[in-house]
Amino acid sequence: MAEFELDCLGEACPIPLVKTEKKMQELDVGDTLIVMIDHSCALKNVPEWARKNNYDVEVEEVGESEWEIFIDKTA
């Protein structure tokens, strides 16, 4: 049940998505990945990709144009 952080602040699309895909492969089932982003396009495509993979996703707006995406590796 470990928690990992992925700092994608200042990175434009599609880098946050590609990095998230890569990082999720390294995680064990039950782990959580927190992706930090500040590009609104990643706010759309990262959760979309995660939901398509049946992961649990939660988005939190932590500041002006800054978000944290929580992805649970459920399977």
Next chain:
Amino acid sequence: MKLSSNKYYQTWFKNPWTYVTGAILLSIFQLVTIATTDGAWGVTGPFAVWGAWVVQAFGGSVDHWYFFSTESGRAALDRTFLTDPASVRNLGVIIGALLATLLASQFKFKKIKNLRQVGAAVFGGLLMGYGSRIAFGCNIGALYSGISNLSVSGWVFALFMFAGAFVGSKLLVKYFMQ
């Protein structure tokens, strides 16, 4: 009640509109553009004209440039910023984007991660600018307006744009993923 939790504020200003809503609005306004300005929607054309105006302001001449030797090229040079619909529209795009991001309270100066980002942005910008001038425009003027006005050139542009995007994404993964 806080404005940020008002559901109408969230629907209209905070949450992104769907792609379908955007597509419908773009279709309507490109028709308005053609009806009111007698020209299809384009973005990068005025950049070349702005550049020419700067050259002229410093006493230079662009008369012998092939790009401005056409009738429409000369006509564009004779206009001013405020009488050139495309220039005013570009300004509107910038002001509108700023307004939208401020209303959603998502304005932020993003930090630059490394010099590589700057280099790629400058080099990519030059390639896009040059490419759009030797084509019939950018992905708006050549692709969107081309296809929506039933021109084959728009589809040809689309084909090569996908090829370019494919190569670009390979380069992106190779040089920007560490």
